[in-house]
Amino acid sequence: MPQKQKTILQAKSILKKFPGVIALKNVDLELYAGEIYSLCGENGAGKSTLIKILSGIYPAGSYQGDLFLDQKKMSFQNLKDAEKSGIAVIYQELALVEEMTVAENIFLGSEPSSWGLINWDHIYQQAQKVLEQFGLSIDPSAKLGSLGVGQQQLVEIVKALRKNSRILILDEPTSALSETEVAILLQILLDLRKKGISCIYISHKLDEVFAISDRITVLRDGESIVTLEAKKTSKEEIIRHMVGREITNLFPREKSPLGGILLEAKNLYVLDNRGEEILKNISFQVRSGEVLGLGGLMGAGRTELLMHIFGAAGQRKSGSIFLQEEELKNHNPAQSIKKGLVLVSEDRKIYGLVLEQSIGFNMSLSSLEQFSFRGFINQDQEFQKNQEYFQFLQVKAPGLDSFVETLSGGNQQKVVLGKALMTNPKVVFLDEPTRGIDVGAKLEVYHLMNRLTSEGYAVVLVSSELPELMGMSDRIIMLSEGRIGGTFTQAEATQEKLIAAAMEQKEPIEDAK
Amino acid sequence: RSQSDQSFDQKSSKDKVLIGFSLDTLKEARWQKDRAIFVEAAEKLGAEVLVQAANSDDSRQIQDIEALISSQVDVLVIVPHNGRAMATAVEKAHQAGIPVIAYDRLIRDSEVDLYLSFDNVKVGEMQAQFLLDRLPGNRGKIIRVYGSKTDNNALLFKLGQDNILQPHIARGTIQVLHEDWAENWKPENGKKITNAAITQYGNQFEAILAANDGTAGGAIQALLEEFEEKGVKEKIIIGQDAELVACQRIVAGLQTMTIYKPLKHLATKAAELAFRMAKGKVIIAQQSVFNGKVEVPSILLEVQVVTKDNMIDTVVKDDFHKYEEIYRSIPEEQRPKRSR
Amino acid sequence: MQNKLSVRDFSMAISLALIWLFFALLNPNFLTSRNISILVIELSITAILALGMLLVILPGHIDLSVGSGVGLFGGVASVLVFHHNWPSPLAMTVSLVIAITVWYLMGTLVIKQKIPAFIITLGGLLIFKGVFWLVIKNSTVPVTHGTERNFYSLLTTYYIPPLIGYILGALVIGSIAYTYCFTRKRRQSYGFNVESAEVTFMKLFVGGQFIFLFILVTNQYRGIPLPVVILGAVALFVYILTQHTPFGRHLYAIGGNEKAALISGIPVDRVVIHAFAIMGCIVAITGFMQTAYSGASTTTVGDLMELDAIAACVIGGTSLKGGRGSVIGVIFGALIMASLLNGMTLMAISPEIKFIARGGVLTLAVWMDVKLNTD
Amino acid sequence: MQNKLSVRDFSMAISLALIWLFFALLNPNFLTSRNISILVIELSITAILALGMLLVILPGHIDLSVGSGVGLFGGVASVLVFHHNWPSPLAMTVSLVIAITVWYLMGTLVIKQKIPAFIITLGGLLIFKGVFWLVIKNSTVPVTHGTERNFYSLLTTYYIPPLIGYILGALVIGSIAYTYCFTRKRRQSYGFNVESAEVTFMKLFVGGQFIFLFILVTNQYRGIPLPVVILGAVALFVYILTQHTPFGRHLYAIGGNEKAALISGIPVDRVVIHAFAIMGCIVAITGFMQTAYSGASTTTVGDLMELDAIAACVIGGTSLKGGRGSVIGVIFGALIMASLLNGMTLMAISPEIKFIARGGVLTLAVWMDVKLNTD
Ligand SMILES: Nc1ncnc2c1ncn2[C@@H]1O[C@H](COP(=O)(O)OP(=O)(O)OP(=O)(O)O)[C@@H](O)[C@H]1O
């Protein structure tokens, strides 16, 4: 294309190999000053890898190809180098210390100190400032671990922005954010662009991508397919390039006949581990063949609710839970799973996977009893079952014995799903099941949900993406600060109503545009 | 001899006599001396010595002896860390047709071939007797610091002391203000015990009866910090082993006495006898000690009480420590004349 | 994992070979049938304890109390036998049961009360030692009366008669070969790729050779020492447990990511507590063997054995963070340590040097292991 | 974190109070000025070592070699003084420098070669012990000739004259009060909400009282023991290091989440290596004090001190996984252990019971700590 703007960052024919996979094949990338440039692509397309190269995590020499910053050839040996030359990165995986306070995390690695002594007051004051500046109401002296995933993500973003660098790279920053928080973030990025800071943005949420990007590049299987002007293209086109085929219906929910009540909660009051009441008077039913959507803002209590019903969190104050007429009382996940209830957690790294083990190990972990008789595992049966799900979920990996930590975010999610489904459950809890996975994979998850319901299972879907929530659930319950803010059938649900319910009559904030 | 050992009997046809010397420990200086003298004497006789030290661990010592047997020694000299536990070792040795000498400590419940020693019980008795003689009218208040309660020898020393002291304690003429065991013979524990005693009874006691020079050293350290040098000199402090440091304290008047075991005699004698045994000669011993199973032919050497006065004609005479070493912190003019 | 392992064992095989070569050159007696027999007896005791330790380390815990435990439960048994004239099998059973109960309780404390295992077992170390000394009254309690033999004393002194030894060996080799080929066939039938027939054969051949050679050598002395058989049994047990049962998988999972394990429906608490219980059982067994080896229960039995056990695990490539480790590795680790000690003892090296050498080799072995595995 | 700490200290204060009460009731001499003085001397030695250990544990490592290190470097110094007649300050400096270098190297091995600290330092434990025995030739090497005093021997025997003691105390209280109020003011000026003036005053008042009381008591005997002053210095140093320097925060960060620390641009390697170097320095200092305490360097000096140090840390609420722990906590932990030992020695309790009690209290203290912190 005609070079009207000046290029600041350029990558030429990058080639990156990993044992068993070629993550990037001759990828070119060109970033103009003061633009927002988006990378799209399926899971495992190579987005994160490309980022890690741009930011020096993979040092020069561990890949082929060249980097140019302002036409000068660069060879980053480590992060520091990249940061020195003004590149700040927000990674897919949180890079924060839970034991430390928000402020400490924000300044971690660059603590302002005089005569070797840290000036704490300054740090907390500054932290306060930055947080406010980005319109966040987070207490800088709060322990990071006490925040929900979403808020943590925001803290990380602030941490990166504080370094006021010229190039900002975000790898799926919004995958854990609620609508409101997304809005805040996008607004921040647009402001930065005005200040002439360029930004590489990676997300699977195309609405966001289109909301802010100037140009979009699509990666597929480690190759850059096309680069398009955001204004001159459309979601459909991008998606087509990403998956290499047409996708007509993004939310292919196929209703299935409703059966009897599988799961019922009656007037639940639940305390969290700090004795605070985080769930108040929750009652609902799920029938076989039904997808119940569970919405709400960050920290509304959705995860806690699922976790509690699953027997993994919170003490019951009052109320009761029935799974197929059986009462569940101070039960543990093991029992829940036996009774046919499984949960796919929103945080696959912490609650989902044993990272240093193989895909096979993880997938069969919950279902070992199936393949073992007289206490011994029949490894061949196990292998076959794993194979089956490996292919059925189309996990992108050399094989069952490749280690999970080497998988891309989306493929890791598929492994978690595989593990859950292998236990052939009756009721499936999906907490943000499509967080950080690509359109293609999402579709697969949706089809999966359809298949489950058609086979008489019940699904509870927690999602922060309203379109998904509305598209995929037959009924929607909105939580707000641990209470039920409203219940809607798919027909009557609209964005506004949902958000209103989620925020209890505070007027809906309009999208950042 | 079990026939299964013949396989390596053929191999064991060597010209040079090989002596296996298994020590309980080398942690204390005393055993370093034993080793040195023994090895020297044996090599003079043209024998070769393999030395093992078990760090006061019974199973280790068994492994040591197993190894010596594997090395096809012609005779075993054992300083058992625990006289009972080593019975198994004697058995193993005899199975391999190797005679065993118990050195310094008796090996119980076994057919050990010879026993050379200063009797540990005797040592305890001498300590106690000396203490009594020093106490005016055999009456007084004392503090007792025992060795490691888990060390069989500590028990023997205590037994000896009790043999002498019990009647007096019973009669109430001797009053034990404070008594405790010094874990692992640690000097610092000796100090802690003494500190505890001082805290409770201040300066009321006349004597400290310590199990060995190490713990005595700890005790003296505590006294020094509390009563200064002169206060210490008033007390009767009894140790054992004639360690160099102890001798220095004795000539400086800080420690009253230690027991000197003429290692030289013991070690040299042991070396000779071991050599003769290896050659298959018969040993005739006057005494014998019953070890719970058999009457063990025994050679018991006298131990000596060492004080300021007889330092020269015991420790120095036997060249156990160098004169200069012992008196290094004493100004020339105050040093006693060396005999000859 | 499998291939990772093989690399690791390879690296350790090298260190081991070096050590053996070294001693064989310096001291002809090192490779005598007698010394080999002695060596494997010493090895067995450490290795068995280390295998128990593996089960505790895999889920990310640790046990410092095994040393004094070994002393204590050996002591309990010998007191019952010697002072109370119980039949040794009964005495040992009782002691064993107590041990299991105690460890079960420790496990429960670790899990239910959330007290780090390091502390609980450090406490155990001290408490058991104290109780131990009380039990044997700081005296020496033989495992049997006089020189008569009983089941207890035979633990470390009995040797399998040569003929039976050969039969046993044949059986072992046979069954290994059978299962090996069998699984291989089945794998093929499922159509996954298996190593070539040659490799399989070579492996089996070499393995068989080793076993045969070992029996040959030990038979030259007095036959296969009983401890080795016990080790074999324990090793097989732990191997199957860790590699072929859900329980084992769960251990690895918990060590890898406890939260995920919990959500995956693993009864974390029960698994860990049972791991501890098994450890207790193994501690008792080691206790009997170690005490029988010294011929009597004395205050020093078991001292510092916990360090040897842990060291064996780590040399064998077990990660103290949990989630990684293997039976074969641990046995190699124990073998390295045992060979080293035995060799140095044989050469009557002074204790100071022994310490230094042990420390050096420990570090070297692990360093080599790390190197070979990062490359 | 601050308030969390206070809870924890609170819990430990209770255990401590109980222990003191117990002994005070059973033995009136426990609270005599003399015994208190002796107790704090014994405390100082453990506490200082434990503070060093904290620096190594925070980033998630561990050091098992400190025990034999203490023996070794105390020994080196006393050999130089006693056998080679060096002036004690010089001898100690040399030994200190060596120690720092050695630990720096160990740290490098841990980091660069990726060998787990557990192994490196376990190796160190053995090697140092061996070298130690060689250095002192297994004999007893006094820290000074005869009864003469030198800087070395004074380390644990010197007491600050009462008057100076009071002045010192006044200075300490004063400076604390000053910084306290100063920061408070500044906080206010930044517009943070600070605790009410009364609370501040009460805190200062109580704290001051304690210090004053302590000086009063020790002066009744001979004045503040020098070791306590040393402990104070080390504690202050470590406190500032961990709470008020980037270095210290990085230790926490590394222990909390190493990956994150790395991505945040923390020089992980350098930080950890330096932590080890400081540990080395502290080991040497402890070595001098411990050796001076027993008056001479003997083969048993330092045995098992590593366990005491680690125990002190853990009782003090330090997490062995790294990322959590505090100076005040560690000191409390050491205080609990020291009081226990001192009290039992005072009452001449038999070694068996000592072991059991130590184990029991260790477990109880941590259990209490855990309970109070989960509620
Ligand atoms: N450390 C590694 N070792 C081996 N393979 C790796 C490693 N890291 C990434 N890969 C592989 O490289 C490919 C690209 O991974 P990458 O994380 O860049 O995908 P992605 O586009 O970020 O996917 P997602 O959108 O799910 O994050 C994937 O096939 C992945 O399995």
Ligand SMILES: Nc1ncnc2c1ncn2[C@@H]1O[C@H](COP(=O)(O)OP(=O)(O)OP(=O)(O)O)[C@@H](O)[C@H]1O
């Ligand atoms: N690990 C945690 N520690 C302490 N509080 C937590 C933790 N996780 C969540 N909370 C709090 O519990 C409440 C419910 O959190 P939860 O994670 O269920 O919210 P949510 O609706 O699932 O939002 P999301 O899961 O998208 O963050 C919130 O107040 C949140 O701050």
Ligand SMILES: [Mg+2]
């Ligand atoms: Mg990615």
Ligand SMILES: [Mg+2]
């Ligand atoms: Mg959630």
